[in-house]
Amino acid sequence: MARVGRAQKVGKSQLMEQERVKGDTYSGNGPDAGAGTALMRDVAERAGVAISTVSRALANPDRVSQKTRDRIIAAAAQLGYTPNAVARNLRKGSARLMMIVLPGPFFSGASQIIPGVLEGVAATLAAEGFNLMIANLDRSEAVERHILDLAYGGTIAGSMTLASYLPQQGARSLVGAGLPLVGILQDVSGQGVPSVVTNDRTAMRDATARLLALGHRSFLYIAAPPDNYHEHERFGGVQAAIAAAGLPPAAVQRIESGDSFQFGLQAGAATAESYLRIPPAQRPTAIIASSDDAAIAFMGYVTRAGVQVPGDVSVLGFDGATVGAHLAPPLSSLIQPARAMGNEAARLLLAQLSGAKIPSVVTLESTLAERGSTGPAPTR
Amino acid sequence: MARVGRAQKVGKSQLMEQERVKGDTYSGNGPDAGAGTALMRDVAERAGVAISTVSRALANPDRVSQKTRDRIIAAAAQLGYTPNAVARNLRKGSARLMMIVLPGPFFSGASQIIPGVLEGVAATLAAEGFNLMIANLDRSEAVERHILDLAYGGTIAGSMTLASYLPQQGARSLVGAGLPLVGILQDVSGQGVPSVVTNDRTAMRDATARLLALGHRSFLYIAAPPDNYHEHERFGGVQAAIAAAGLPPAAVQRIESGDSFQFGLQAGAATAESYLRIPPAQRPTAIIASSDDAAIAFMGYVTRAGVQVPGDVSVLGFDGATVGAHLAPPLSSLIQPARAMGNEAARLLLAQLSGAKIPSVVTLESTLAERGSTGPAPTR
DNA sequence: TTGTAGGCGTTATCAT
DNA sequence: ATGATAACGCCTACAA
Numbered sequence: 001m002a003r004v005g006r007a008q009k010v011g012k013s014q015l016m017e018q019e020r021v022k023g024d025t026y027s028g029n030g031p032d033a034g035a036g037t038a039l040m041r042d043v044a045e046r047a048g049v050a051i052s053t054v055s056r057a058l059a060n061p062d063r064v065s066q067k068t069r070d071r072i073i074a075a076a077a078q079l080g081y082t083p084n085a086v087a088r089n090l091r092k093g094s095a096r097l098m099m100i101v102l103p104g105p106f107f108s109g110a111s112q113i114i115p116g117v118l119e120g121v122a123a124t125l126a127a128e129g130f131n132l133m134i135a136n137l138d139r140s141e142a143v144e145r146h147i148l149d150l151a152y153g154g155t156i157a158g159s160m161t162l163a164s165y166l167p168q169q170g171a172r173s174l175v176g177a178g179l180p181l182v183g184i185l186q187d188v189s190g191q192g193v194p195s196v197v198t199n200d201r202t203a204m205r206d207a208t209a210r211l212l213a214l215g216h217r218s219f220l221y222i223a224a225p226p227d228n229y230h231e232h233e234r235f236g237g238v239q240a241a242i243a244a245a246g247l248p249p250a251a252v253q254r255i256e257s258g259d260s261f262q263f264g265l266q267a268g269a270a271t272a273e274s275y276l277r278i279p280p281a282q283r284p285t286a287i288i289a290s291s292d293d294a295a296i297a298f299m300g301y302v303t304r305a306g307v308q309v310p311g312d313v314s315v316l317g318f319d320g321a322t323v324g325a326h327l328a329p330p331l332s333s334l335i336q337p338a339r340a341m342g343n344e345a346a347r348l349l350l351a352q353l354s355g356a357k358i359p360s361v362v363t364l365e366s367t368l369a370e371r372g373s374t375g376p377a378p379t380r
Numbered sequence: 381m382a383r384v385g386r387a388q389k390v391g392k393s394q395l396m397e398q399e400r401v402k403g404d405t406y407s408g409n410g411p412d413a414g415a416g417t418a419l420m421r422d423v424a425e426r427a428g429v430a431i432s433t434v435s436r437a438l439a440n441p442d443r444v445s446q447k448t449r450d451r452i453i454a455a456a457a458q459l460g461y462t463p464n465a466v467a468r469n470l471r472k473g474s475a476r477l478m479m480i481v482l483p484g485p486f487f488s489g490a491s492q493i494i495p496g497v498l499e500g501v502a503a504t505l506a507a508e509g510f511n512l513m514i515a516n517l518d519r520s521e522a523v524e525r526h527i528l529d530l531a532y533g534g535t536i537a538g539s540m541t542l543a544s545y546l547p548q549q550g551a552r553s554l555v556g557a558g559l560p561l562v563g564i565l566q567d568v569s570g571q572g573v574p575s576v577v578t579n580d581r582t583a584m585r586d587a588t589a590r591l592l593a594l595g596h597r598s599f600l601y602i603a604a605p606p607d608n609y610h611e612h613e614r615f616g617g618v619q620a621a622i623a624a625a626g627l628p629p630a631a632v633q634r635i636e637s638g639d640s641f642q643f644g645l646q647a648g649a650a651t652a653e654s655y656l657r658i659p660p661a662q663r664p665t666a667i668i669a670s671s672d673d674a675a676i677a678f679m680g681y682v683t684r685a686g687v688q689v690p691g692d693v694s695v696l697g698f699d700g701a702t703v704g705a706h707l708a709p710p711l712s713s714l715i716q717p718a719r720a721m722g723n724e725a726a727r728l729l730l731a732q733l734s735g736a737k738i739p740s741v742v743t744l745e746s747t748l749a750e751r752g753s754t755g756p757a758p759t760r
Numbered sequence: 761t762t763g764t765a766g767g768c769g770t771t772a773t774c775a776t
Numbered sequence: 777a778t779g780a781t782a783a784c785g786c787c788t789a790c791a792a
Contacts, residue, residue, distance in 0.1 A: 052763065083529075084534045085530070087787090088786055090785080132514055155477075296706055300706040304708045322645060323489065323673065328680045448777080464770070465770095471784050473784070
């Protein structure tokens with residue numbers, strides 16, 4: 001019953017420039033390196049029972065006599081037996097792997113929202129014995145096809161998406177794959193996908209109302225790109241508060257720059273530059289940023305130019321980046337429950353798997369943390 | 381030839397506190413919701429050929445006549461056929477899925493090193509048609525077993541680890557699973573695992589030498605936990621530079637706080653507190669932090685206390701967090717090539733898969749970015 | 761309680 | 777060039 005490891009072809013390691021390589025080399029784990037190649041049939045043989053009995057002993061221990069079960073467990077342990085999950089998945093028609101589709105790179109800026117969501121998702125899934133696979137949706141057709149292959153090819157049991165665009169090709173689509181699906185951060189319930197979101201609009205409205213209560217009457221809003229769902233919601237919240245206070249829409253000036261939501265830092269710096277060109281007496285007294293990155297970069301830029309925060313200008317961020325609390329001054333921000341959203345999304349996914357009815361939208365609250373970058377409007 | 385979707389049991393969605401749920405509910409994708417359930421046999425039937433011919437037409441197009449191939453492709457397209465990857469994996473004995481083991485939560489702080497590494501890994505793997513699965517190694521035996529099950533169960537084709545501890549249980553171990561394995565950030569080549577690291581020690585030594593050249597003679601080093609590989613290397617580099625300059629070891633004071641590398645922000649703040657208790661004339665003139673988080677928090681804290689950076693004290697970080705460039709002053713730091721390390725690790729993994737010899741250690745350079753938080757030592 | 765046998769969907773070997 | 781057939785490793789009626 002000879003079994004060998006995976007086949008090995010000859011290949012070549014491509015190395016990058018600007019790197020050093022230690023002299024000696026490593027040959028990889030050759031064929032037969034692993035000891036864990038024992039099969040169920042080996043366990044059966046060793047325990048002197050049929051394969052099916054082994055299968056039962058492992059899956060339904062109570063349907064096998066105590067004695068044989070012990071023998072089987074012992075044999076399995078001795079052989080270091082591990083069930084082949086691929087064969088099991090094929091047989092059972094389902095995998096224990098979830099996919100999460102990200103809209104692009106997930107390591108820009110300091111807000112940590114996406115890592116936080118991932119962390120929450122992974123934790124909840126792990127508790128149920130599910131694994132998490134990540135896929136990046138960078139708008140190439142190849143990637144889109146790949147994602148659909150995964151969805152239709154039995155590899156995954158369900159999927160989450162942080163993107164508002166859902167991949168589709170011809171008759172195939174992520175929505176139509178018959179798999180549990182959940183949107184996170186973006187509300188895609190309009191496309192029939194249950195979603196976990198935060199209350200961007202009302203959170204922003206309330207925070208703006210708070211700034212109004214502090215005496216601010218002139219605002220600068222640092223926008224994310226206009227096609228962004230969050231953008232619409234967040235700016236809408238600002239406008240709502242302004243209107244409710246009886247101020248004209250022009251009380252808030254919306255500044256847009258950059259063409260990706262990831263570029264918050266640049267947007268913040270660019271906005272600061274514009275801000276500094278305004279004669280001091282006419283400057284808005286409060287900055288509302290659509291992200292902490294934008295807020296931090298704005299604050300850094302104007303601080304270096306000698307502007308006092310919050311003495312001359314208040315700055316409010318959105319995200320609740322941990323690092324914000326450690327700046328000078330500490331950044332006031334709307335804290336998104338990133339990890340909790342991840343937890344909840346995973347829960348909804350698992351609930352769908354078990355056929356439960358689930359809400360089409362779950363909203364978790366973002367909460368205002370007034371730390372130090374916001375204060376009373378300056379008197380002029 | 382009736383086929384049904386996955387089985388559905390009745391379950392219940394557990395909801396969190398502090399959340400609102402939109403009224404209507406979503407029933408999930410029930411059985412038979414997907415159209416993509418066509419099998420190879422269906423394609424064969426429609427094209428009027430044998431299953432094996434379909435398999436060949438899809439895998440080795442040149443071993444099938446032009447005419448039948450076209451018929452098959454057309455049939456597959458019409459049916460929206462997607463090959464079942466699970467069945468293929470079982471048959472071929474290999475999967476196209478890589479695992480990356482993280483030592484714990486990966487969303488703390490602002491340094492973005494781990495997200496950056498993940499991004500690089502995912503990008504390189506995706507280009508080769510491989511997927512990325514993430515696993516968190518939080519030191520529970522259950523998790524460890526789970527990871528080993530994945531490694532031994534045919535689910536994954538290889539693994540990377542950001543942890544220095546490699547899971548093992550009895551006879552099974554990640555190293556012994558016979559799978560390609562690569563360490564990232566941590567040098568685990570001593571355990572026989574090829575590793576991709578950065579030159580912590582020499583980078584830190586050179587950066588310290590630079591501070592010495594700026595006239596600094598008294599240093600405070602904000603440490604990571606002592607069991608951390610980076611910590612040893614980085615502090616070693618500082619000490620080496622101090623010694624090379626002919627200064628006594630006491631020229632650098634090492635401050636340790638917190639018990640996890642993730643808690644850099646807290647460590648920085650705590651260190652700042654200690655720093656402020658030192659009489660101004662006796663304060664070290666340069667702070668060297670083992671992470672940007674620590675550096676940022678230190679800088680924020682002392683700035684709020686009225687200390688000038690870099691006028692009174694220079695601050696140097698390690699990581700190259702993007703946000704650092706946008707602070708006041710911009711943070712000087714050693715920029716880790718996080719994404720490149722991810723790329724390289726994935727490359728090494730794939731190279732092992734094809735049986736190539738690969739280096740046991742690949743070192744990518746961290747580069748010093750002098751931005752604004754470091755400057756000449758104050759004259760007293 | 762245990763064993764036998766068939767099949768999950770694909771690939772690969774062997775004939776034809 | 778194409779078709780029949782036997783695995784891949786496991787689970788699960790069904791039979792004993």
